[in-house]
Amino acid sequence: MRTTFLDWYQRMGRLGLRLLCLHLLWLAWTLRGGILLGTFPATAALYGVLRDDARHAARHPEEPPALTGLRARFGELWRREFGAANRLGAALACCWAILVLDRQVVERLDLGALGPVMAGGLTVAGVWLGLLTALAWPLQSHFDEGARALLRRALILTVARPATAALAGVGVGVLLCVYYLVPGLVPVFGLAAPAALTTAVLWRSGVLAARDAPVALAAAETPRLRRQAVSD
Structure with a gap:
């Protein structure tokens, strides 16, 4: 019992x-x-x-990923994904800008009985867009495709695997609530904790596993996986 607790404690510390x-x-x-x-x-x-870490954990479950080379790997990915990531980010930013603008218009105009209906619809759209945003980035790390294809994959995922998508969304929501209650965690973990959670959910569910990706995310095409960076 004590050994199990110490192992768990060390794992949490390394994480x-x-x-x-x-x-x-x-x-x-x-x-x-x-x-x-x-x-x-x-x-x-x-x-x-985080994708590299998930693949490493699948192949070497007892061996934690080393911190050596982490900075170099991060910089390599930053440079390689510079254009593609900015295009995906710009697409998501435009979607959020349109949603916020629509929300402000609905709040300022007197639409009568239609106002609450439209406000509710925009709220649902906001939740859905938040879920798509959370799913798009782990998909972007796994598939070598453009922003439109990635957003389409995220949309298909919410329909084809609603439980997985909901689990990822609820997990991120819970973390954001924890951040709200304990603001001191924000400068410590920031975006890394929600990103790790969504990545773990998608990998453990099999969505991002190479053998399951065509079934889960691509109805009519074979996904183009990114070149593996970690040796098997």
């Missing part, structure tokens, strides 16, 4: 340290890109490293 390092790298490379051009590539690099 916390890795998430802290990833968060600091995300901040550093976001600033390196001038925030505006660095945020989305840093996010893609974060999910790319």
Whole structure:
């Protein structure tokens, strides 16, 4: 019993340290890109490293990923995904801007009985868009496709695997609530914790496993997986 507790304690400690390092790298490379051009590539690099970690854990479950080379790998992914990540981020930002604008219009105009209906519809759309945003980035780290194809995959995932998508969304929501209640966790783990959670959910459910990806996400085409960066 004591050994099991110590193993669990050490695993949690290593996980916390890795998430802290990833968060600091995300901040550093976001600033390196001038925030505006660095945020989305840093996010893609974060999910790319978490993808490497998931593959490593699947092949070597008893061997934790090493911190050695983490900075170099993060920088490599940041540079490689710079254009693709900014295109995906711009597409998501446009969707959010349209949703926020529609919300403001509905709140300011007197639409009568139609107002509450439209407000409720926009709320549902906001939740769905938030879920698509949470799913798009782990998919982007796994599939070598453009922004439109990735958003389509995220949309298909919410329909074809609603339980998996809901679990990822609820998990992120719970983490955001924890961040709200304990603000001190934000500068420690930042985006790294929600990213790790969504990545873990999609990998454990088999959505991102190479053998399951064509069934789960592609109804009529074979997905183009990114080149594996970790040796088998």
